[in-house]
Amino acid sequence: MHVNVVLNKTTSKDYSVIIDTLEKLVFETKVMIVTNTTVAALHLASLQTRIEAKEVHTLILPDGEMYKNFESLNLILNACFEHRLDRKSILIAFGGGVIGDMTGFAASIYQRGIDFIQIPTTLLAQVDASVGGKTGINNDYGKNLIGSFWQPRAVYCDSTFLKTLPKREFAAGVAEIIKMAVTFDKAFFEWLETHDLHEEANLKMAIHKSISIKADVVSQDETEQGIRAVLNYGHTFAHVIENQTHYTTYLHGEAVAIGIVMANALAYTLGLLTAIEAGRVRKLLEHYELPTHYAINHLETFYDAFFLDKKSANDTITFILAKGIGGNEMRHSIPKALVFEALGAFHA
Ligand code: NAD
Ligand code: GLY
Numbered sequence: 402m403h404v405n406v407v408l409n410k411t412t413s414k415d416y417s418v419i420i421d422t423l424e425k426l427v428f429e430t431k432v433m434i435v436t437n438t439t440v441a442a443l444h445l446a447s448l449q450t451r452i453e454a455k456e457v458h459t460l461i462l463p464d465g466e467m468y469k470n471f472e473s474l475n476l477i478l479n480a481c482f483e484h485r486l487d488r489k490s491i492l493i494a495f496g497g498g499v500i501g502d503m504t505g506f507a508a509s510i511y512q513r514g515i516d517f518i519q520i521p522t523t524l525l526a527q528v529d530a531s532v533g534g535k536t537g538i539n540n541d542y543g544k545n546l547i548g549s550f551w552q553p554r555a556v557y558c559d560s561t562f563l564k565t566l567p568k569r570e571f572a573a574g575v576a577e578i579i580k581m582a583v584t585f586d587k588a589f590f591e592w593l594e595t596h597d598l599h600e601e602a603n604l605k606m607a608i609h610k611s612i613s614i615k616a617d618v619v620s621q622d623e624t625e626q627g628i629r630a631v632l633n634y635g636h637t638f639a640h641v642i643e644n645q646t647h648y649t650t651y652l653h654g655e656a657v658a659i660g661i662v663m664a665n666a667l668a669y670t671l672g673l674l675t676a677i678e679a680g681r682v683r684k685l686l687e688h689y690e691l692p693t694h695y696a697i698n699h700l701e702t703f704y705d706a707f708f709l710d711k712k713s714a715n716d717t718i719t720f721i722l723a724k725g726i727g728g729n730e731m732r733h734s735i736p737k738a739l740v741f742e743a744l745g746a747f748h749a
Pocket of ligand 1: 437443469497530533545
């Protein structure tokens with residue numbers, strides 16, 4: 402005997418990403434804004450004037466990737482209990498990708514899941530992290546290894562928040578924009594080669610274009626069974642670099658920039674990308690003063706670390722590679738010798 406439990410194909414609801422000046426947000430429920438010390442000092446007062454709700458609570462966490470952990474998650478959950486948030490309450494993630502990922506994860510597990518809204522304040526979070534519902538925290542074994550897919554109810558991208566962003570943080574966001582252009586949209590890449598994102602109008606255009614690419618990919622593959630993995634271009638390498646440098650040397654987007662150059666070296670070795678194309682990508686990254694080199698001390702150790710990546714299954718590493726500019730290819734089982742050959746230029 403058996404009983405089939407028939408479920409809807411997806412429980413996620415559609416939502417909008419509003420790319421505009423943030424107007425007043427009105428809620429009939431309790432809300433809790435989750436932010437960090439840096440964003441709170443710069444922008445919290447201005448946000449609070451724009452939120453109207455039954456009760457508005459605020460939790461200010463310490464700032465940094467090293468706090469994207471169980472302790473911070475617990476602080477968010479405890480604050481939810483303390484303020485007696487119920488299943489109709491809403492969390493508002495107000496900050497960069499760290500705050501967004503942690504708040505989303507907390508929302509996904511508090512009372513088996515409540516709504517949350519993303520108000521991203523870094524370029525990286527606006528063009529990538531806030532859209533698509535990947536949430537999570539880091540642990541000793543690596544980045545984002547604990548988490549869930551939990552879509553926000555809405556995302557509000559207001560580029561005026563980005564005016565206070567330090568230069569390096571801005572560039573880190575540009576790395577994710579370049580990532581999307583290289584793997585999905587040749588015309589967008591060529592546009593990026595000729596338009597400086599320090600100009601407000603260009604920046605808005607690039608934010609809109611990047612979010613459109615990401616939304617399209619997520620619509621096709623919410624839980625990363627296929628095409629969504631392409632958004633991890635550069636990340637297999639970046640996660641190892643971040644882990645080896647204890648998340649202190651490079652910003653995530655900076656590590657992604659190096660990872661893109663490493664992935665392109667592998668794509669070149671496999672004949673998927675020409676030297677000229679790889680050079681154009683590197684030049685664009687360098688235009689934004691992003692790092693493009695990392696000295697690998699020990700190739701074996703670097704290679705072994707790939708196996709902790711979420712895209713590694715059954716002891717096989719999946720590499721996300723550019724196929725020309727604007728195209729992509731996922732390759733499994735690339736011989737180790739070829740990977741070593743490609744990474745030779747990075748060997749210290
Ligand atoms: P972050 O959240 O650490 O923010 C970077 C720094 O900028 C922090 O010090 C922050 O306090 C500060 N900051 C934020 N807004 C500011 C503002 N307006 N003015 C001045 N300073 C400001 O880092 P991030 O680059 O935004 O995000 C990286 C994180 O996002 C990583 O943990 C990464 O794993 C995650 N991520 C998630 C996804 C996803 O799909 N969920 C995608 C990409 C990255
Ligand atoms: N940043 C990768 C993804 O959202 O899938």
